[in-house]
Amino acid sequence: MLMNRFRRLSSTAIRSTVFRQSSIRLGRLSLGLCLALLISSLSSVASAQRIQDLANFSGIRNNPLVGYGLVVGLDGSGDQTTQAPFTGQSITNLLSQLGVTIPAGTNMQLRNVAAVMVTAELPPFSRQGQEIDVTVSSVGNADSLRGGTLLMTPLKGADGRVYALAQGNVYIGGASASAAGSSVSINHQAAGRIPDGGVVEQEVPMRLGSPDGTLDLFLKRSDFENARRVVAAINQEFGAPVAAAVDGRTVQLKLPADSNSQVSFLARVQGIDVSTERGPAKVIVNSRTGSVVLSDTVTLNRAAVAHGNLSVVIDSNPVVSQPGALSGGQTAVVPNADITVQQEGGALQMLNTSADLMDVVNALNALGASPQDLMSILQALKAAGSLNADLEII
Numbered sequence: 065m066l067m068n069r070f071r072r073l074s075s076t077a078i079r080s081t082v083f084r085q086s087s088i089r090l091g092r093l094s095l096g097l098c099l100a101l102l103i104s105s106l107s108s109v110a111s112a113q114r115i116q117d118l119a120n121f122s123g124i125r126n127n128p129l130v131g132y133g134l135v136v137g138l139d140g141s142g143d144q145t146t147q148a149p150f151t152g153q154s155i156t157n158l159l160s161q162l163g164v165t166i167p168a169g170t171n172m173q174l175r176n177v178a179a180v181m182v183t184a185e186l187p188p189f190s191r192q193g194q195e196i197d198v199t200v201s202s203v204g205n206a207d208s209l210r211g212g213t214l215l216m217t218p219l220k221g222a223d224g225r226v227y228a229l230a231q232g233n234v235y236i237g238g239a240s241a242s243a244a245g246s247s248v249s250i251n252h253q254a255a256g257r258i259p260d261g262g263v264v265e266q267e268v269p270m271r272l273g274s275p276d277g278t279l280d281l282f283l284k285r286s287d288f289e290n291a292r293r294v295v296a297a298i299n300q301e302f303g304a305p306v307a308a309a310v311d312g313r314t315v316q317l318k319l320p321a322d323s324n325s326q327v328s329f330l331a332r333v334q335g336i337d338v339s340t341e342r343g344p345a346k347v348i349v350n351s352r353t354g355s356v357v358l359s360d361t362v363t364l365n366r367a368a369v370a371h372g373n374l375s376v377v378i379d380s381n382p383v384v385s386q387p388g389a390l391s392g393g394q395t396a397v398v399p400n401a402d403i404t405v406q407q408e409g410g411a412l413q414m415l416n417t418s419a420d421l422m423d424v425v426n427a428l429n430a431l432g433a434s435p436q437d438l439m440s441i442l443q444a445l446k447a448a449g450s451l452n453a454d455l456e457i458i
Contacts, residue, residue, distance in 0.1 A: 115281075115294060116334035119315070122280035127186040127268055129227055133217030134158065135178045135200065135234060141207040141253075142178040148204030151179040158215070178206035182217045182230050184262050191267060195260035198230045208253035210236040219262060227268065232261035272326055273319045281307075281315040281333070288312040290340045297338045345453035347442055354435040356442070359453070364424050367450035369441060 145152040152172050184198040212234045219228040234256040273279040291309045298307035306318045319326050345361040387393025445451040
């Protein structure tokens with residue numbers, strides 16, 4: 065009797081232990097599955113981009129402003145009016161508006177004034193009294209704008225109307241000094257900024273959407289697949305066909321009736337995540353600086369490359385011809401030039417097919433070419449059909 069009871073208790077304990085172990089394994093398995101799903105979802109979200117980063121709404125943009133003004137209070141580092149006569153003319157006009165008359169023919173030698181161009185960006189939906197940053201750049205031959213003050217300068221738009229006024233102390237991130245013909249300069253001294261130095265005086269009329277209740281969304285890069293994905297994501301977010309693709313860059317949105325709903329609608333549109341296609345393969349070459357930039361989709365086909373530098377050196381070694389004594393001749397300098405042609409060896413090197421950007425970089429580095437030589441090699445690879453990318457020279 066006791067043995068049977070002991071056997072039943074033992075079997076129950078064993079089943080309980082097995083159940084607990086199975087529960088622990090199941091819990092660990094569920095935790096691992098949840099972590100895998102979380103990592104997968106995070107990676108998918110990380111690869112997506114918000115519509116706010118992919119596109120712009122029609123009509124919502126900055127407006128450039130420009131104006132001409134004077135910076136005063138410089139410590140002898142302003143324009144030389146003899147070489148920049150427009151500075152003296154501007155001072156004369158300004159003083160006449162303030163009631164100061166300067167006799168005709170007066171030669172003003174001003175070194176504390178500089179003529180400048182003032183630029184700024186008027187943000188969308190700006191209102192009167194809003195402050196904006198302005199940039200001040202020297203027009204004449206001023207040595208430095210450090211310590212100067214910009215006088216009230218009207219800033220005009222493309223239509224010639226004044227939209228803002230700028231005034232304030234110019235900030236220059238640097239310094240310069242000179243004495244006895246020697247000078248030292250830190251950073252650029254002929255341009256500076258005035259934080260919040262402009263005040264909006266006139267608003268730019270702006271209306272969301274067209275009279276038919278639609279608003280265009282312009283993709284920053286034209287791509288039919290991206291346009292399709294943006295339309296699908298917006299319609300899925302709202303559960304209704306509120307977006308339609310016009311072409312590979314334009315997506316047309318149907319706006320709500322009242323303005324409050326329009327703001328909420330556009331805010332939701334901007335925050336939608338869209339998984340976009342990678343851009344086209346491109347190689348950007350800056351011919352002025354020698355910079356070469358490759359996008360992550362650049363690939364190479366198998367090719368053989370040989371490149372060697374050819375240099376021509378011309379040395380001028382003039383020879384002085386001295387006539388003999390009592391010959392009546394004159395001493396003359398006879399030109400003489402030594403020309404040397406040098407060519408470096410360039411053995412053929414194999415470039416294997418590369419489907420990854422790192423493989424492309426390693427293959428090009430194996431050539432040991434300088435950035436300037438690399439430009440010529442890339443152009444030759446493109447002409448041979450081995451470079452699978454668009455080559456753009458800027």
